[in-house]
Amino acid sequence: MIYNFSAGPCTLPKQATEEAAAAIANFAGTGIGILEMSHRTKPIEGMVAETESLLRELLSIPAGYEVLFLGGGASLQFCMAPMNLLAQNATADYTDTGVWANKAIKEARKFGKVNVVCSSKESVYNHIPKNFEQTPGATYLHITSNNTIYGTQWKEFPKANTYLVSDMSSDILARPIDVSKFGLIYAGAQKNMGPAGVAVAIVRSDILGKAEREIPAMLDYRTHIPEKSMFNTPPVFSIYVMNRVLHWLKNLGGVSAIEKINIKKANQLYNALDNSKLFKGTAAKEDRSTMNVPFVFREEAVAADKKEALEKTFLKVATEKGLEQLKGHRSVGGFRASIYNAMPVEGVEKLVEFMSEFEKSL
Amino acid sequence: MIYNFSAGPCTLPKQATEEAAAAIANFAGTGIGILEMSHRTKPIEGMVAETESLLRELLSIPAGYEVLFLGGGASLQFCMAPMNLLAQNATADYTDTGVWANKAIKEARKFGKVNVVCSSKESVYNHIPKNFEQTPGATYLHITSNNTIYGTQWKEFPKANTYLVSDMSSDILARPIDVSKFGLIYAGAQKNMGPAGVAVAIVRSDILGKAEREIPAMLDYRTHIPEKSMFNTPPVFSIYVMNRVLHWLKNLGGVSAIEKINIKKANQLYNALDNSKLFKGTAAKEDRSTMNVPFVFREEAVAADKKEALEKTFLKVATEKGLEQLKGHRSVGGFRASIYNAMPVEGVEKLVEFMSEFEKSL
Numbered sequence: 001m002i003y004n005f006s007a008g009p010c011t012l013p014k015q016a017t018e019e020a021a022a023a024i025a026n027f028a029g030t031g032i033g034i035l036e037m038s039h040r041t042k043p044i045e046g047m048v049a050e051t052e053s054l055l056r057e058l059l060s061i062p063a064g065y066e067v068l069f070l071g072g073g074a075s076l077q078f079c080m081a082p083m084n085l086l087a088q089n090a091t092a093d094y095t096d097t098g099v100w101a102n103k104a105i106k107e108a109r110k111f112g113k114v115n116v117v118c119s120s121k122e123s124v125y126n127h128i129p130k131n132f133e134q135t136p137g138a139t140y141l142h143i144t145s146n147n148t149i150y151g152t153q154w155k156e157f158p159k160a161n162t163y164l165v166s167d168m169s170s171d172i173l174a175r176p177i178d179v180s181k182f183g184l185i186y187a188g189a190q191k192n193m194g195p196a197g198v199a200v201a202i203v204r205s206d207i208l209g210k211a212e213r214e215i216p217a218m219l220d221y222r223t224h225i226p227e228k229s230m231f232n233t234p235p236v237f238s239i240y241v242m243n244r245v246l247h248w249l250k251n252l253g254g255v256s257a258i259e260k261i262n263i264k265k266a267n268q269l270y271n272a273l274d275n276s277k278l279f280k281g282t283a284a285k286e287d288r289s290t291m292n293v294p295f296v297f298r299e300e301a302v303a304a305d306k307k308e309a310l311e312k313t314f315l316k317v318a319t320e321k322g323l324e325q326l327k328g329h330r331s332v333g334g335f336r337a338s339i340y341n342a343m344p345v346e347g348v349e350k351l352v353e354f355m356s357e358f359e360k361s362l
Numbered sequence: 363m364i365y366n367f368s369a370g371p372c373t374l375p376k377q378a379t380e381e382a383a384a385a386i387a388n389f390a391g392t393g394i395g396i397l398e399m400s401h402r403t404k405p406i407e408g409m410v411a412e413t414e415s416l417l418r419e420l421l422s423i424p425a426g427y428e429v430l431f432l433g434g435g436a437s438l439q440f441c442m443a444p445m446n447l448l449a450q451n452a453t454a455d456y457t458d459t460g461v462w463a464n465k466a467i468k469e470a471r472k473f474g475k476v477n478v479v480c481s482s483k484e485s486v487y488n489h490i491p492k493n494f495e496q497t498p499g500a501t502y503l504h505i506t507s508n509n510t511i512y513g514t515q516w517k518e519f520p521k522a523n524t525y526l527v528s529d530m531s532s533d534i535l536a537r538p539i540d541v542s543k544f545g546l547i548y549a550g551a552q553k554n555m556g557p558a559g560v561a562v563a564i565v566r567s568d569i570l571g572k573a574e575r576e577i578p579a580m581l582d583y584r585t586h587i588p589e590k591s592m593f594n595t596p597p598v599f600s601i602y603v604m605n606r607v608l609h610w611l612k613n614l615g616g617v618s619a620i621e622k623i624n625i626k627k628a629n630q631l632y633n634a635l636d637n638s639k640l641f642k643g644t645a646a647k648e649d650r651s652t653m654n655v656p657f658v659f660r661e662e663a664v665a666a667d668k669k670e671a672l673e674k675t676f677l678k679v680a681t682e683k684g685l686e687q688l689k690g691h692r693s694v695g696g697f698r699a700s701i702y703n704a705m706p707v708e709g710v711e712k713l714v715e716f717m718s719e720f721e722k723s724l
Contacts, residue, residue: 002393006400009598017386017395024383031364033379035557035603038368038687071433071559072580075594079578103579110576190595195397197433197559197597214472216441217465218434232437233552235559235597236371241397325400 003347006325007148007292007338008170009190011347016194016244023240034240039233048229051239054246058255059172061179061202068201068221069229069239074100074169077186077199078107080219081165085184086112086139087212092165093117093138095158098125098147099331104167108142111211117141124332125150127284134161140183140207146171146291148191149329151282151336153289157181163207171291172200173249174341175259183207191291192341194242197235249341258341259290265339265348266290272352277301278359282332296334311335314358323351365709368687369510369654369700370532371552373709378556378606385602396602401595410591413601416608420617421534423541423564430563430583431591431601436462436531439548439561440469442581443527447546448474448501449574454527455479455500457520460487460509461693466529470504473573479503486694487512489646496523502545502569508533508653510553511691513644513698515651519543525569533653534562535611536703537621545569553653554703556604559597611703620703621652627701627710628652634714639663640721644694658696673697676720685713 004011020034027034028043037044052067061067070076081104086092090112094105096119108114115138118129125147134141141160146153148170157164163183172187179185184203190196203221217223223231249258270288273281278301282294302310311334318326328334339348366373382396389396390405399406414429423429432438443466448454452474456467458481470476477500480491487509496503503522508515510532519526525545534549541547546565552558565583579585585593611620632650635643640663644656664672673696680688690696701710 004394004398006398009398009400009595011398012395017397020397021383021386024379024386032366032686033374035379035382036366036368036371036373038371039558041687071435071597072438073433073594076434076580079580083578107578107580110578188595195599196401196595197600216445216469216472218438218441218469232435233371233550233558235433235600237557237599238559238597324394325403 002322002324003343003350004324005337005339005343005347005351007329007336008188008340009196010338010340011342012194012241013245013248013342016241016248019244020237020241035237037236039230039236044236045228045230047243048234048236048239051243051246052228054243054250055200055202058246058249059177059179059202064204064206065179066203066205066221066225068203068224069234070199070201070224071197071235073196073199074167074186074188075103077167077201078104079110080201080221081142081184081186082108082111083213083215083219084211084221085165085207087210088112090139091115091135091137092140092142093134094142095119095129095132095144096121097128097144097152098150100147100149100167100169101142101144104142104144111213112139120152125152126282128152128154128287136161138162140165142166146174146289148292148338149294149331151289151292151294152284152287153291155287163204171289173255173258174262174291176255189238189242192245194245195238197238198242245342261345262290262339262341265343265345266293268348268352269293269337269339272355276355276359278362279355282334291340292336292338294328294332294334294336296328296332317358318354321350321354323354364684364686365705365712366686367699367701367705367709367713369691369698370550370702371558372700372702373704374556374603375607375610375704378603378610381606382599382603397599399598401592401598406598407590407592409605410596410598410601413605413608414590416605416612417562417564420608420611421539421541421564426566426568427541428565428567428583428587430565430586431596432561432563432586433559433597435558435561436529436548436550437465439529439563440466441472442563442583443504443546443548444470444473445575445577445581446573446583447527447569449572450474452501453477453497453499454502454504455496456504457481457491457494457506458483459490459506459514460512462509462511462529462531463504463506466504466506473575474501482514487514488644490514490516490649494520498523500524502527504528508536508651510654510700511656511693513651513654513656514646514649515653517649525566533651535617535620536624536653538617551600551604556607557600559600560604607704623707624652624701624703627705627707628655630710630714631655631699631701634717638717638721640724641717644696653702654698654700656690656694656696656698658690658694679720680716683712683716685716
């Protein structure tokens with residue numbers, strides 16, 4: 001049994017991937033495989049519509065919001081968001097909580113004024129900044145709801161003067177959210193929703209059409225809304241895997257149910273770190289992510305010149321035991337366990353057990 | 363046995379789809395499924411690099427060209443091409459050969475001057491215009507190499523004053539091409555290469571960086587070149603299916619071999635149409651596509667008030683016989699058989715046989 005702690009693309013519900021694989025041979029009893037079926041057929045149109053319905057239900061998306069399935073990943077949304085929302089002379093507020101937040105900032109600067117209202121860069125993004133001032137009249141306030149690399153997460157969303165725009169790639173569907181606080185939520189699928197290749201945009205339609213610029217058709221949310229994400233050929237298979245993941249989540253009890261499991265998994269791992277003499281977490285306790293848990297050797301436990309070799313040993317033995325993809329991001333070092341929705345409780349238990357064994361073996 | 367004549371997404375080599383489905387359970391012996399494996403792992407990086415090599419080999423792509431795998435489909439390339447290549451005050455020449463050519467034209471107008479140098483619109487795009495003048499000093503000449511809806515195909519590419527830019531979505535890999543005539547070739551995968559969700563861009567690197575505008579990172583070819591299509595998470599699974607399709611094509615003898623088969627299939631179908639008293643092709647003979655074959659009832663054979671009912675009957679009986687997705691595009695009417703690379707010769711034989719039976723039964 002392998003437990004895959006990759007930060008993304010990452011572990012998915014086994015049932016969902018099995019259903020997706022089966023549909024490649026024969027989709028919905030049509031005799032035609034899902035990779036080979038035109039998006040302009042009733043079975044595919046129905047599947048995409050159902051995927052939207054499931055997302056609406058699971059996230060309690062209110063009326064007035066559109067749900068789009070788009071190619072290009074969240075990285076394309078970094079430019080689509082300001083291109084569609086931010087006028088050239090207007091200001092958008094951005095919070096700087098890590099590498100991905102910075103990529104969003106960089107793209108927004110190409111379309112309007114950007115005010116970086118807070119940053120935790122000086123402490124290697126180990127916390128979520130609190131108490132910052134918003135720009136009067138700013139069009140929106142942008143946040144990265146969960147910071148995959150640093151393992152920090154906005155536990156309470158800041159109250160935007162107007163509306164929030166959020167990259168939710170790494171914790172969408174992990175907990176209930178109040179969508180009405182957001183003008184735009186976007187997320188690459190490849191953490192909690194499905195495989196790489198599709199991004200979701202949930203946009204309040206009344207904020208569109210105010211940026212006063214010509215937008216290429218494919219980059220204009222207004223193109224995709226009346227076409228139900230079928231303006232061009234959408235990434236059908238990625239949407240289908242998402243469909244199967246959403247069914248799995250719904251059967252499991254939805255977002256409230258998975259939140260309880262996520263908290264349980266995260267607590268188990270953080271407790272182990274807090275009680276360890278060898279390991280420690282790197283993120284500020286109050287901002288700890290339930291999705292990504294970076295950890296390192298305690299400085300007092302491992303001499304600086306022994307650290308690299310011991311990290312390698314830990315990763316090697318972990319891999320031998322089926323605990324894979326635990327290497328930390330280079331900017332934080334050490335280790336990172338990504339424990340998204342689809343990571344079973346047993347995976348975290350096995351990891352905690354192994355960490356304890358490893359500590360005792362030294 | 364079902365033969366799927368869909369215009370795209372469309373039939374794929376059975377072997378390729380079976381291999382892709384198997385990789386969902388376990389990719390390359392890693393024990394981890396391909397949907398769940400990080401793009402920053404050696405197996406995935408190796409697979410993407412191999413896919414590029416296969417494309418380079420199959421299309422004989424010369425040095426000086428970059429090969430990129432991008433999300434968003436060819437529709438995103440409609441804006442990326444002029445955004446990257448066409449300066450605001452410069453002119454690009456576009457040939458108007460159908461709906462998709464028009465979409466490319468519409469996007470290009472957002473970035474520079476566009477001169478539509480020829481059009482076959484007045485004859486419902488039933489032929490490829492010949493003998494047109496290019497704009498002196500135009501940056502490039504854009505063509506749609508094959509027109510899916512109308513079943514026309516550039517048999518000889520026009521000689522551009524500078525370089526050609528081509529949407530090759532519906533006939534890439536169907537025949538050998540001289541890549542050196544092109545500055546940029548782009549193509550959605552979902553005809554001859556794989557499933558929806560990835561587009562290929564083959565770009566001569568020395569034409570980049572001359573458009574003199576700020577380009578969002580994700581839309582700038584120069585972003586993706588040094589990152590080997592891994593600037594962000596690429597559509598991994600779609601690339602993998604392409605990888606399997608390219609292996610299939612290589613084993614079959616490559617593009618020259620498939621061209622012979624494509625010509626054989628197309629000739630068989632066009633000969634049947636030319637010899638039929640009931641059916642006829644709609645495209646000019648000299649421009650007939652080897653990929654998409656639109657056909658209608660001959661006016662002298664079917665009374666106008668009987669046409670619609672008889673079309674329905676033809677499609678219904680065809681479907682019962684496993685000949686699926688033969689309905690024509692609404693702008694041409696009638697029927698369309700898409701006979702891409704992966705359509706077996708037997709599929710065309712069955713169709714021709716059925717058309718003959720149907721004709722005799724009236």
